[in-house]
Amino acid sequence: MSNSDAARAASIGLAVSTVIFALRDADGAPRATPPSAGGQGTDAPATVWLPLVRRIREPQCGRWALPGGMVELDESLEGAARRNLAETTELQPTYLEQLYAFGDVNRSPDRRLVSVVYWALVRPDEAAQVTLGENVQWFPADDLPELAFDHNLIVDYALWRLRTKMEYSAIAHAFLGDEFTLAELRGVYEAVLQKPLDPANFRRQMESSGAIEATGGVVTGGRHRPPKLYRYTGDVQLVDAGPLTPRIPA
Amino acid sequence: MSNSDAARAASIGLAVSTVIFALRDADGAPRATPPSAGGQGTDAPATVWLPLVRRIREPQCGRWALPGGMVELDESLEGAARRNLAETTELQPTYLEQLYAFGDVNRSPDRRLVSVVYWALVRPDEAAQVTLGENVQWFPADDLPELAFDHNLIVDYALWRLRTKMEYSAIAHAFLGDEFTLAELRGVYEAVLQKPLDPANFRRQMESSGAIEATGGVVTGGRHRPPKLYRYTGDVQLVDAGPLTPRIPA
C-alpha cells in the first residue's frame, strides 16, 4: 500500500529476550530442596528471582539487562530464545512461553529494535547450575535496580503474568521436580502469590482438580508425619501457552 | 555472542497483521441495530465475522489474507497496525490488543517474515462502513476458506482468545455503542460464546459486577416493556490489554 515499505522495514532489528523465573530463599540461597530429596527440607519462605546479564557493549554498557540477542535467519523465535538462554545462562527451561512483542520506536537509543520477549520457569536445581560471575547474577524480581532499555517494564509485566496465571493454570509444577509433596507445591504458590494458603484447603483443591496423583512414595526424615509424594498427571492442560498448544475442546 | 548475528538478522522482515472481529447477522447482513437506536431491533442471532483482503501480489496471490503490512521505521507496532487497518479497511477499532508474534522460519515461502499480530473489536455501525469490493469481504469466523500463509492458525487463535477473554473480562461493550440495553449486551455474549444465557441471571451478574450503570433512558418502540439503557462505568479494568495497561493494584 505505502510507497517504500519493504525496503525501509528491512532495517528494523529483531531480537528476543527472556525473563527467567526461579524460586530462591529470601536471602538469595539457591533453595536447597531439589526434587524433595531426603535433605532436611528448607522451609524458609521462598521468593521469585531472575538472572540478569551485564551489558558489555554500548548502548547502555554496564547496565543489567535480560538475556537475549538477535534472531538468526534460520531459527524460529522460540528457537532463538532457547539458544540465547543456553549461551548466556546455560539454562534449559521447564516452561517457556511467549510474553509480548515490544516495539516502541525509541526503546533502544541506537537503532530501531523490536524485541519478542519470552518468559520461562526453571527448577531450583537447574537455577543453581547457572554460572554466576561478574556479568551474570540473580536478582529478586520485586526489587530490581534500574535496568537497561525498557527491561524494568518488561519484567514487571512478566511478573504480573506469572502471578495471574498461577491462579488459574497449572504451571506451578514447572518450579518443581517430577515428584513433590503438597507442602512443596503449596510453597510455590505462596512464594509467587505472596500470601499464605491453608494447607487443608489447598490439598482439597489440588486433589479435586485431578491435576496431581499420589506416586505411592512418602518422604521420611522430617520430625513429623511423612508426607505423600505426588506427580502431575498431565490431564490438565496448560492453558494458553501459545497458538500451537492444543486447546481444550469446546 | 554469535559471530554474525546483527548482519544476518537485519534481513528478517517485520510485518503486522490484524484480526478484526465484528458481529453480523448469521446471513451476513451488517447487523442493523447500531447504538440501540429506535430501529425495530434486529433480534436475529448474531455471529462473529471478520474482514479479509485478497492478496494482489505474489506470493499467494489471489488468496484471502488478514489485513496488514510492513512496519515502518518511525512507527510503533500498534501504530503500524492502526495505519494498515485504516489503509485497507478504513476502520478505527474500539478495542485493539496485541495477540502474538508469529515467526516460524517457513511461514512465508518468499523471505523470512515475522508478523506481530493484533486483534481488534469494532462496532457494527463501524463495520458497515467498510468498503467492500473485489478484494475486501467479510467472512464468518467459524467457517473460513483456506487463507494465505498461516493465517488460518492465527484466526483460530484470535477467536479462542476472544471467547476466553469474553468470559472473564469486560470487552463485550467494544462491540456496542456508548449506550445499550441489557438484551443487546447479552446478545454480544451469546454471539461470541455461542450459547444462550438466562436473561435474569445475566442481569444479576452485570449489575453486581459494577461494570455498568443505568443512564436513566429507556428504549421505546418495541412491542414489550421498554428496556433501560446502560453505559459502562469504566470502573472495571480491561484486564491484560498489554504491558502498558494500568494493572489492578494488589
Place this chain on the structure above:
DNA sequence: CGAGTTATGGTCACGGTGACCTGAACGGAG
C-alpha cells in the same frame, strides 16, 4: 381490552470456598 412479548425482580437448591477443628504419624527431648 386481551394476547403476545420482553423486562425485571425474586426464590431455591447446589457446589465451591474459606475458616476451623480433630486425629494420625513421625522425630526428638527427657
Place this chain on the structure above:
DNA sequence: CTCCGTTCAGGTCACCGTGACCATAACTCG
C-alpha cells in the same frame, strides 16, 4: 519409653455465587 512439638491428612460448617426456574411489570398490536 513416654511425652511433646510438628506437620500431614481428613473432616465439618457457614457463606456466597451460580444456574434453574417462577412471577410480575410494562409495553404494542390486533
